[in-house]
Amino acid sequence: xxxxxxxxxxxxxxxxxxxxxxxxxxxxQPAVPDVAKxxxxxxxxxxxxxxxxxxxxxxxxxxxxxxxxxxxxFSVEVWQAGxxxxxxxxxxxxxxxxVGTQGxxxxxxxxxxxxxxxxKTIAHGLNMPNGLAMKDGALIVVANKNVYRFDxxxxxxxxxxxxxxxxxxxxxxxxxxxxxxxxxxPDGKLYIPVGAPCNICEPxxxxxxxxxxxxxxxxxxxxxxxxxxxxxxFDWHPxxxxxxxxxxxxxxxxNEGPEDEFNRLxxxxxxxxxxxxxxxxxxxxxxxxxxxxxxxxVILPAVTTGPHSASLGVHWYTGDMFPAEYKNAAFIARRxxxxxxxxxxxxxxxxxxAGNGMGKATLTPFMTGLLDEQRNEHMVRLVxxxxxxDGSLLVxxxxxxxxxxxxxxxxxxxxxxx
Amino acid sequence: MSFGSRIRNALGASAPTVLLVAGMAxxxxxxxxxxxxxxxxxxxxxxxxNSKTEKIPSLAGQPEFFxxxxxVLIREGVRKVEPMEPFMKDMKDDEIQALATxxxxxxxxxTDEPIDRAQAQRGAQLADPRHCTSCHKxxxxxxxxxxxxxxxxxxxxxxxLRAYRDNTRLGGDPAMSSAAQGLSDADIVALANxxxxx
Numbered sequence: 197x198x199x200x201x202x203x204x205x206x207x208x209x210x211x212x213x214x215x216x217x218x219x220x221x222x223x224x225q226p227a228v229p230d231v232a233k234x235x236x237x238x239x240x241x242x243x244x245x246x247x248x249x250x251x252x253x254x255x256x257x258x259x260x261x262x263x264x265x266x267x268x269x270f271s272v273e274v275w276q277a278g279x280x281x282x283x284x285x286x287x288x289x290x291x292x293x294x295v296g297t298q299g300x301x302x303x304x305x306x307x308x309x310x311x312x313x314x315x316k317t318i319a320h321g322l323n324m325p326n327g328l329a330m331k332d333g334a335l336i337v338v339a340n341k342n343v344y345r346f347d348x349x350x351x352x353x354x355x356x357x358x359x360x361x362x363x364x365x366x367x368x369x370x371x372x373x374x375x376x377x378x379x380x381x382p383d384g385k386l387y388i389p390v391g392a393p394c395n396i397c398e399p400x401x402x403x404x405x406x407x408x409x410x411x412x413x414x415x416x417x418x419x420x421x422x423x424x425x426x427x428x429x430f431d432w433h434p435x436x437x438x439x440x441x442x443x444x445x446x447x448x449x450x451n452e453g454p455e456d457e458f459n460r461l462x463x464x465x466x467x468x469x470x471x472x473x474x475x476x477x478x479x480x481x482x483x484x485x486x487x488x489x490x491x492x493x494v495i496l497p498a499v500t501t502g503p504h505s506a507s508l509g510v511h512w513y514t515g516d517m518f519p520a521e522y523k524n525a526a527f528i529a530r531r532x533x534x535x536x537x538x539x540x541x542x543x544x545x546x547x548x549x550a551g552n553g554m555g556k557a558t559l560t561p562f563m564t565g566l567l568d569e570q571r572n573e574h575m576v577r578l579v580x581x582x583x584x585x586d587g588s589l590l591v592x593x594x595x596x597x598x599x600x601x602x603x604x605x606x607x608x609x610x611x612x613x614x
Numbered sequence: 615m616s617f618g619s620r621i622r623n624a625l626g627a628s629a630p631t632v633l634l635v636a637g638m639a640x641x642x643x644x645x646x647x648x649x650x651x652x653x654x655x656x657x658x659x660x661x662x663x664n665s666k667t668e669k670i671p672s673l674a675g676q677p678e679f680f681x682x683x684x685x686v687l688i689r690e691g692v693r694k695v696e697p698m699e700p701f702m703k704d705m706k707d708d709e710i711q712a713l714a715t716x717x718x719x720x721x722x723x724x725t726d727e728p729i730d731r732a733q734a735q736r737g738a739q740l741a742d743p744r745h746c747t748s749c750h751k752x753x754x755x756x757x758x759x760x761x762x763x764x765x766x767x768x769x770x771x772x773x774x775l776r777a778y779r780d781n782t783r784l785g786g787d788p789a790m791s792s793a794a795q796g797l798s799d800a801d802i803v804a805l806a807n808x809x810x811x812x
Binding site: 250251299300301320321322323 | 679682683686687691692707710711758
């Protein structure tokens with residue numbers, strides 16, 4: 197018993213990211229809570245831990261797309277295989293698809309020539325280069341505390357020259373929740389989240405647990421959302437222009453939650469508080485870090501997105517290919533749980549919002565069949581949905597190093613053709 | 615380290631790497647490690663990956679995923695191990711996979727360094743509250759991303775733990791950097807003897 201309790205305790209610490217990386221200037225080092233007690237209370241298996249991601253891509257013939265299920269009229273194909281660790285996607289104005297990774301440290305560029313893709317590795321050895329953004333032909337790569345700018349990148353794919361502009365951004369270097377999704381907003385500002393450096397702790401909101409924005413050159417930093425545990429995806433609503441972001445709920449508080457969140461930052465509420473660490477999901481007070489009226493003055497999520505689902509990338513669909521019911525709906529990649537006895541998530545979900553983005557939000561699974569329920573294993577780990585100019589939707593799979601393409605063909609049209 | 619050396623093509627020294635979709639299936643084909651390559655590895659890591667060389671780790675019986683992941687990250691420059699760089703820089707995924715499969719299947723032998731029993735005993739006591747066995751398993755044989763420590767060279771573990779503690783092991787597992795915090799030099803000697811003795 198003793199051994200299993202110990203075994204489980206440290207595995208829990210590691211998996212939850214509670215053990216802090218050393219030598220990092222964190223304004224406030226959170227105390228390490230007793231995870232053994234937390235997990236005993238949460239009635240979760242002692243052996244839960246993160247699932248390692250393969251550093252080698254699966255072959256195109258090994259991808260499990262024949263098991264994916266989609267609504268009628270939709271189909272999915274492999275857009276590109278063989279890109280190990282593929283996460284963030286960003287299409288350049290000249291048609292280059294840039295792909296960022298996490299642990300593998302690479303940034304890829306995929307160019308299309310004569311209908312064929314060529315994959316180039318334009319950077320490697322970086323520290324979790326998950327953040328990609330583009331401005332005036334320059335690719336900006338955010339890799340933990342480092343920010344690099346590759347000017348005129350699409351004309352220099354074979355000779356990329358980075359300019360290190362990290363100093364101006366002054367980002368913290370914690371590895372825990374230290375991979376960042378970044379994007380330019382409609383206001384031309386670069387939005388960069390800094391997650392909580394822990395599973396559950398009281399962070400310093402000036403340095404952590406928030407979303408910030410900068411001018412493209414790193415000037416004029418402002419914090420626009422506080423009390424955010426870890427967002428790895430956000431996008432602006434096509435009608436309202438408001439920022440919507442996912443946020444991953446804490447671990448070791450039970451198999452059933454607190455659920456992940458899809459949040460709306462209402463216009464004029466910049467700097468608002470989203471609850472971490474006191475108030476989770478749709479109003480659940482934290483069992484470890486308590487304060488009176490835990491959810492007072494907290495903006496609750498527009499919709500919760502499931503327990504431990506790892507809701508990551510978001511894309512509001514504006515294309516013409518999909519049926520009208522998908523117009524201005526958000527696709528969310530749910531990478532799938534680790535801190536849950538029965539695996540959950542592992543799909544592409546769609547969120548529809550009533551009232552032109554101001555009303556009630558509802559979530560429906562869209563592409564499923566990604567979880568092997570019998571073996572309780574994720575077959576893929578989706579990270580980001582990304583709309584292409586023709587209205588098709590790409591989605592990245594980090595586990596297999598692949599990008600899939602989802603298209604729609606009206607069934608009625610198909611029938612009349614025959 | 616200059617950025618220029620980091621930003622170079624991952625798989626080729628100078629020419630841009632072009633991976634065509636059709637080529638991917640072939641790149642995945644499982645092949646055996648070549649005798650020439652294994653001989654080269656053995657120069658430092660010992661025959662069958664049981665090292666007799668000072669400060670060079672044994673590879674025999676390491677978890678396959680650990681070997682695969684480490685070798686890829688060394689090639690990529692994420693994990694910095696300078697002496698390995700010339701061997702790794704042009705190595706293809708399938709050869710790395712073959713090496714990982716080979717060394718994972720080799721029978722590990724305990725290091726031939728002299729073990730200080732008293733130190734080993736003290737190391738076991740230190741290991742307990744630090745939950746080393748949570749990831750490295752009770753017999754220290756390792757699992758997934760956590761390497762086998764049982765029978766590993768003590769002088770290698772000594773260096774590795776020091777580097778983790780001092781945060782100089784670039785690209786190493788961040789969980790280990792945390793686990794090694796607060797260890798004294800004497801603690802590290804004890805832990806190295808404990809692991810090597812298993």
